[in-house]
Amino acid sequence: FAGTQYSYECFCANTRPPDEKKSADDQCVSRCSGDQANVCGGPNRLSVYSTGIREKQQRRAYIGCFVDGGIGNRLLTGLQQDFPQSLTQDVCNKHCFEKGFAFAGTQYSYECFCSSSKPPEYKRAPDNQCDTKCAGDKNRICGGTNRLSVYSTGIREKQQRRAYIGCFVDGGIGNRLLTGLQQDF
Structure with a gap:
């Protein structure tokens, strides 16, 4: 509201x-x-x-690994927040959900990106290219170098x-x- x-x-x-x-x-x-x-x-x-944006529960669903264009050409353009010590998929997803975004992406172990739009399919990369461990949980993957692990947050893309x-x-x-x-x- x-x-x-x-x-x-x-x-x-x-x-x-x-x-x-x-x-x-x-x-x-x-x-x-x-x-x-x-x-x-x-x-x-x-x-x-x-x-x-409808009030609903946060839920994370993996969309895939995507190529990011880097500084000046980001794939998820809504918001960026770094979590140098604590990033996991859940931390990023919660952050983006609370800010009202439909998609969350982790990159380079500590970077979190949010967007209202799903990344285009032609930017999809093989899942094994998202190979960097999360800063907050070394057993989880948080993207890679110019690679985003993208999740839906539970907010629908078009409201x-x-x-x-x-x-x-x-x-x-x-x-x-x-x-x-x-x-x-």
Whole structure:
């Protein structure tokens, strides 16, 4: 779920806000800083949208080994996070799942990449080319040199479109209604 407030603030959360926090739509009155034709919350009011990502359990399924193009030409382009001491397939998959991505890939023992799109089949490599042990578990494989071990996270690749679900009362700093990420625009 995503919510906008005060014209330029964006909040995210994995759970739907409770209906008892809902307020009248006419209390969300701030025009969006990026598009004055739309409303982006108001004073202590969030315009909340479903992102289309369904709440579901994380589950990891191996897709295959894929060729990565390296810096500047990554195969999984959504997000990268290094886990130099602790990377395993499960650590990367959980990280990507929690960030809302459909696919996770491990590479070079400690690198984790996330993407909303499945890698193309023509980039598939033989599984034995993913041959580097995971930093967090030397009994597991985490990609290789320019090779990604790719997994689905349990989030479907193509989700329903976003939908407005209402204007909600926000508790302010220290008591936010949407408690995931926050970014000002």
